[in-house]
Amino acid sequence: MNTVLGLGFILFAGLLSAKLVKKIGFPAVTAYLLLGIIIGPSLLKVVPKAVLASSGLISNIVLGIIAFGIGQNFSRYQMRRIGRSVLWISVLEACGAWILVTAIFYLILRQPFYLSMLFGSIASATAPAATVMVIREYRAKGNFTDTLLGVVAIDDAWCLIIFAVSLAIAQAIYAYQVAPFFLLKVLGESLLSIGGAFVLGALSAFLLSVLYRFIHTPTELLILTMGLVFINIGIAIWLNLSVLLASMFLGTVLVNINRYSFKFFDSLKMIASPLFLLFFVLAGANLEINILGSIGMLGLFYLIFRVAGKMLGANLGARIAHASTSVRKYLSYALVPQAGVALGCALIAKNDFPEVGNIIFTTIVATTVIYELFGPLLTKYALRKAGDIIV
Template identity: 45%
Template sequence: MTINPILSLAVIFILGFFFSRIIKKIKIPTITAYIVLGILLSPSLFNLIPENFLSTSNFFSQIVLGMIAFSLGESFSLVTLRRIGRSVIGISISASLFPWVLITAGCWVIFNQPFYVAFILGAIGVATDPAATVMVTQEYKAKGRFTETLLGIVAIDDAWALVIFGLSLAIAKSLATAGWDTLGVFKDSFRALLEIGGSFLLGGVVVIVFNKLSYFVNTVKERLIYILGFLSLVIGLSISFHFSVLLSCMVFGAGLTNSNKENFQFFDSLREIDTPLYLIFFVLAGASLKISCLGAAITLTSAFIFFRILGKIAGAFLGAAAVGAAPAIKKYMGLALIPQAGVALACGLVAKHAIGGDWGDKILTITIASTVVFELIGPWAAKFSLIKAKDIKE
């Protein structure tokens, strides 16, 4: 029997439902469950998600990537940034920059990988998993200054990650095509700046049009249709003009958040439908893993994990020291920022399609494998840091 795309979707939904319930019993994060399920269903193993289905799923992936970036734009609320304070913003920026630099330098200098590959991996390493961190604080009823600071950091961490990734990918694509040729780098860097600037301009212009026409939206159903239409417009125009889908959609989300206090309703409407879409997205991400690449990427994956953990710990420590944070925040905040999931996978998929070839596959393989590791050890590390900070009891 031939497995057609509709049957593949049926398998994803049904097995995804039961698999996530089983995995929850042993306290493994849902995203990890979806990734593992995708690996099992992939062409490399049981082939219930055939290669031809994966090759045509880029259209769907772009929609979900846009949704993820759009929802992160909500984190850039000026009200939120003022509430969490400058010290939290300082720590979050430092804890974002250090993994970027250490992973890039480590993979390039020590492991002799192409600079553009190391640069992209460094940017992917910036992302965290706010959901896993929030779940740990809620499960153990964590309270205190450390917890408040941690929740403030993870609220905006992935937004920084998208900005850094957008910049890094644009530069990396230039280096991948032009190498270190001076004239070629100059031309491609200018093109990269146009891509980034165009992404910001597109997101901003659509916000203005969106707000002008939102007067006609009256019901909950209309709100969902309206936001889906404009989000698709941003994604489609970004693809047509070769802008960054992630940056354009994040700017669109940030613009809506800050331009009208009633616009939060559009984010709520989108959350009503995101669960099944995220299920498909993460299962397909797992299915995209090429088992044949895993063996060759083990060393680089281990390096990525090591330098990311080191970068988060060092970045949080130095950032906390710079803003005069409490000793517990300096010592343990980095460990609490280890979880990594959705945004990293989104960036990995974008990088795979942007770079292409064996290096694109290798980047995605490293991202998926490290995400599984971080999702398994991350919640434990967050709990450990909260205990050490005395925000939860042992």
């Protein structure tokens, strides 16, 4: 099968599989991952090698688009509207998963500190798409739903920042065997890297805003937006900056300096869907089934303590913010799904850490399938217990 035929087959099969799983109430990402596993090199070997080789390019583009969209949630208006409860809950549930998973992997499972940090930082991510799907399906309304939407909207932004810092520290330990408690220099360098990503994203946003004056049709807007987002991604790769952060800062600055910024974000939605499909299918195809057996305790502990960390953090944040009883008791159940950002971070870890990258990636893909299967059910349970839907 040639490359073009392979891409066409993936798109067609992905569409059909998504329609099938939606009939039984599961999100499309579950179908894409399972399809990738089935048609990938580990099983049917249908995906051409050239298509698999393009995974890096596709993942950089998709992750850039995802992060660009996340930046939209950080408008001045949005930050004022969501209130302190959402900020407290989102920050602490992300940090709760990060800290608890890192500690458990390092202290209990005796994993290297850099590996524990990587797992912990990836654990902070949440998948808003599955949560939003359940809310729309059951037409949930109320204070609990509003708080939940606010939390999942900005959770992945905290994940990107946490992962950027953790990745820099992990790279230093991995490369130089630096003692984990003497990393001020590395931390300073990671903060400089975050600053560089901000400068790049901000410059791209200002350029995009200026060039918008010369745009007259939706097609021109799509081309301009794609071009600047891709250039921003490419320069970030060239300068060894975080693609995720540079893209998120592009979206964040743009939404705060241009009152028509929604048009830029909307223009990418049509082309984003097939790219997301390819990204998730290829993520599944890159899973090496032969090492699934070796992730046993890692996978089990990750499954349990990621959720435990989010529950503890969300509950603490809700108490600090004096949120309602329903938010304190049930919100964390709706934070279980994990998908795009977590998989993207796992891909980066896979590329940067050859010796352990496959273990990280396989663990995240396998647990993502489980989270995406059961996450929507737990979200429905939380909404029902909070009284925002009647089932």
